[in-house]
Amino acid sequence: MLFSWRGGPRAQRLLLSLLLLAAWEAGSGQLHYSVTEEAKHGTFVGRIAQDLGLELAELVPRLFRVASKGREDLLEVNLQNGVLFVNSRIDREELCGRSAECSIHLEVIVDRPLQVFHVEVEVKDINDNPPLFPESKKRINVAESRPPETRFPLDGASDADVGVNSALTYRLDPNDYFALDAQNNREQTSSLSLVLRKILDREEIQEHSLLLTASDGGKPELTGTVQLLITILDVNDNAPEFDQSIYKVRVLENAFNGTLVIKLNATDPDDGINGDIVYSFRRPVSPAVVNAFIINPNSGEIRTKGKLDFEEKKLYEISVEAIDKGNVPMAGHCTLLVEVLDVNDNSPEVIITSLSLPIREDTQPSAVIALISVSDRDSGANGQVTCSLTPHVPFKLVSTFKNYYSLVLDSALDRESTAHYQLVVTARDGGSPSLWATASVSLEVADVNDNAPAFAQPEYTVFVKENNPPGCHIFTVSARDADAQENALVSYSLVERRVGERALSSYVSVHAESGKVYALQPLDHEELELLQFQVSARDAGVPPLGSNVTLQVFVLDENDNVPALLASRAGGSGGAVSELVPRSVGAGHVVTKVRAVDADSGYNAWLSYELQPAVGSARSPFRVGLYTGEISTTRALDEADAPLQRLLVLVKDHGEPALTATATVLVSLVESGQVPKSSSRESAGVAGPEAxxxxxxxxxxxxxxxxxxxxxxxxxxxxxxxxxxxxxxxxxxxxxxxxxxxxxxxxxxxxxxxxxxxxxxxxxxxxxxxxxxxxxxxxxxxxxxxxxxxxxxxxxxxxxxxx
Structure with a gap:
């Protein structure tokens, strides 16, 4: 399919990146590159940033980084141009051995937002290892009686390379007696034999020296050689023979030490000592075989020695020879293939990489908290690992790639309810019985300012006596904030308002830290009975949160006002009052009334009136009402009463202590004809309306x-x-x-x-x-x-x- 694109180079690159990204997401989820081993430092591998669809300018701000399991210094990324290059020497044989596939798995991580990419770099083999024989010289004893077409097994060369670079071909120096036969069987093992072409004559040639050369398939090809020293022996002309040339057995990797693997049997038609057979591993014997198996020289039994490990070696190729005890010993050979069977003896491994700790409590769900990778050295179902998370709320595990998981926030957090989470990641394999491993993740939740200060109740009632000293502490407000640190640091202030014509701050103040409320001036019950205001509590978060509480301050009355006399109908206020009373009036006649008020309230304003007796005078014919202040006669007046009566009335409130005032009333006793008519009418009409x-x-x-x-x-x-x-x-x-x-x-x-x-x-x-x-x-x-x-x-x- 062809596309016509008329945009600039930048637009073309953008389209190419989008196409690559879409193709990658629709595929396996990996980027694939290849590089040859032994490449020099700085060798170009790929434009990884471009292929991942990332802009070069955002690599550094988004903390672009590359991690690999195992060797982390082999490959590196240039953050200036986004190129993946070789950082240090890559030896494929050291990295992967003789494995047919060899790759370096990279994990590319970028933040803001968090993204994880998986990159696979295939390491291609080069022909850098020549074939090697186990020994430089090989001695072979051949009886002269051996018939033509007799085969003598040889140890082939080994090449650490793979593929065509390890495909070996052999050639032997031209001669008349021996030829070389190299075959590959279905078990992918090579069989190299020296074949006798014609009958030997020890008297003619006692020893043959031949050069065996191995060449690999690389370009240019590399070679290795071994010197074959063939000694022609006499006498014993029958060699032991095995039932099979290749034996195949299987053994579990957890087999006990001394477990019988196989009992080999070779026969020799000779008599006597020429037919007695001794079994042994054909030299040279690899250290792996020596450490794992032992052979009984007399019975041919091969048993396990030490512990087998499927994860270290899955297949043993053992060359066994049976040698008779003749004067000129002869040997028979076979190959034993021991396949080690896997058992579930390796627990999974869990590696957790925390990326963002602590977690803010306002973190949105679906945010990635940590990366988790699991592995198991076993194979098959024994190596298949599944992960689970405990507890499940408010986090979950999301599988991102094979054996890779992300720890993701599943629901909203609340630090005030739970400030710390202890999570356990459990990895369990598919073996029977299954093995498991756990890893703990400790997560702290960071506070955000999402709680306003709260008072214990919406309003408080405070009682304060009036005339308090300035600066008096009258109450303490206290608010609690469920947040932490500065988000819970509460300060207090007044909600300013007007109280009448004055500002509230002229009456009271509140300490910003302690919440103590002070009266800045003496309060006056007669001026202000109730002072109602609000105190604001605000935390130090960003942005700050606050709440208010209402204070109702009732000013209690004290007895601080003296009774005040009001003007009477016969005189001025506070001065002497003059009244004319006819001598003919009887008992109970109301003369006048003393009026007084008290600015206080309650008992402090409850007034009582008392008539003070004159010094040295006889019993006064007048009395005053205790609560009304009415002055009336107690008896009929007579001529013995003085014409001018001076009455002193004491007005007293009921406060503690009581405050008093005095009023002077001058009563003149006159004859009936001398009293003005208006006064008489007043006196006469008192009883009717008042009643x-x-x-x-x-x-x-x-x-x-x-x-x-x-x-x-x-x-x-x-x-x-x-x-x-x-x-x-x-x-x-x-x-x-x-x-x-x-x-x-x-x-x-x-x-x-x-x-x-x-x-x-x-x-x-x-x-x-x-x-x-x-x-x-x-x-x-x-x-x-x-x-x-x-x-x-x-x-x-x-x-x-x-x-």
Whole structure:
């Protein structure tokens, strides 16, 4: 088939490479080259890079390299031009012996991506070895009585070459008595004999000296010679004879020492000592035969000696002679062919070449991890090897060529679940019983940053007392990263946001390494009750991964605000209040009301009022409501009462310690006609509206108590859950924060004029009232005794004034 191609030289080369690559993949999967032995250094073998379809510019970046089993310095590749050349002397006879086929198997490996090619370089024989005879001189004794056509076996020459270079021909010096007969039999063994042409006459010629020459078939041919010294003997005229000229036997390579191989039998028709036969190996005897077999000189039994090894020698050719004991000894000859049978006595060999370790856990499936080659010195089924892998997940073995495997990643890796794999490659032959060998592969999985830092819970609740010192440690966040090394190195930072008109970083900070959260300034419950923000945890991987956790910091109230007096209807705020009271009023008349608020909350904002007795004065006819601040008469006024009463009202909260303020009320006692009508109407109308207001507030208080009971139950459940969880850090101040206090009339907390409800700063200021059931124990230092019992009886009425 002809192709017309009009592209440039580079395009033509590319097409040629593609065609060669397609032909190679469709064929055996190998490149074949040939080179003659004894080639000089630098001799061109083939353009291996071009034939494999590889660009010259990518040989070095892709780590192009050539490996061979055994001698690795015979062939080399020039990475500049991609040429395979002879690197050192190649002796075919040393490399392969007398094997008919001789090849060097190369394994070509390139990375990025990993590819493996197999190259076979055939080593061709040259005629560099001349024929060699076992000895330079050969002495032969021939009885003069031997008839014509008698044959005398000769040792042929050997040639280390193969093929036509080892095809030997023989020639003998011309003479009248002896001729040369060389034959090849079906067993590929040569038979060289000296044939007697006519009857010998010892009295005429006692010794013949002939030169035997062996020539091989090479060009130019090489020769070897041996000097035949033939001595003519007299007397004994019958030689021993064997039943066969060639005996063939088989023996297992694991035969025990002394196993009988064969019992040879030769006969001699002579009588007496001329018929007594002695058996021996015909000299010269090769060392292989001497080490493997022994012959009994009297019986002709041949037994094993030492251990046979099929892998070292498969066939023994033994020349045996039987010599009689005549005055002129005569000999008979035969050839014994011993075939050694293979048994499964060699375990497979496994060689593992690791190519990429450790393995990144993001390595894609089907990536090649290592190359594995197996071999077995046995033959047939005993030398057929199969490989298996344990465990099977997440790797597998892929057969790439005969006795070559690739260890391939079969599924995705996860270092956090398994960081190390110990694989076992088992090679098992096909013998019966089969032999096996194992090789271990230790694989480490390298970490990649695929896990973000994780907090134990999505949010934390922290309680901090207000007025904490600047730089106070309030909590510690901690995130765990399942990765390793720098991928697990976690740093912390605030997720910046605005808290009202200020930045979050002006309130708190977090230590980048320890995760400790610090309050940068004193917190004020009256300004900020709840500070909610996020802390980010980020690892040091590339790219970094992160996650956030929410912190809810509740600022607990402390008693740091003094009660503030509000303006009364008769005077200014904080000054003396003047009131006119007719002397005719009876007990229970409301004179005025002292009003005060506390910026704190809860018990710290629960105010009580007390009337301080004047020094040296008689019992005052006035009293003040413990929780309402209303000043009223305790009895009917009389003329003995001083016209000007100076009342000092002490306003006190329920904090620890309690904070107080005082209000001065000046009450002037006048006659009924001197009281302004507006004041009288006010005094007269106090009872009606306030009584109605008390009725309304009774229902309101009942509703508040019901809601409070539900809230207390919720708090109890929340406390139980918090106790079962790990404790959180609550810093800035000893002791436990008191959130709710109680008294005999119930538990409640109150906050007035809150400037900021939550950290977002949204929503207008509100007035809060939280009422709880009286089931909680009273706060330490709470008012008890007569004043408390009096307050309890009037509580439902007095608490209404807070609305």
């Amino acid at each position: 109605a207001l008390v009725d309304v507030n009774v229902y309101l208080i009942i509703s508040i108590c019901a809601v409070s009971s539900l809230l207390v139950l919720t708090l109890l459940l929340y406390t139980a859950l918090r106790c079962s969880a790990p404790p959180t850090d609550v810093a800035c101040g000893p002791g436990k924060a008191t959130l709710v206090c109680s008294s005999a009339v119930g538990s409640w907390s109150y906050s007035q004029q809150r400037r900021q409800r939550v950290c977002s700063g949204e929503g207008p200021p509100k007035t809060d009232l939280m009422a709880f059931s009286p089931g909680l124990p009273p706060c330490p230092g709470s008012a008890e005794g007569t004043g408390q019992r009096e307050a309890d009886s009037e509580h439902l009425k007095e608490v209404s004034s807070y609305f």
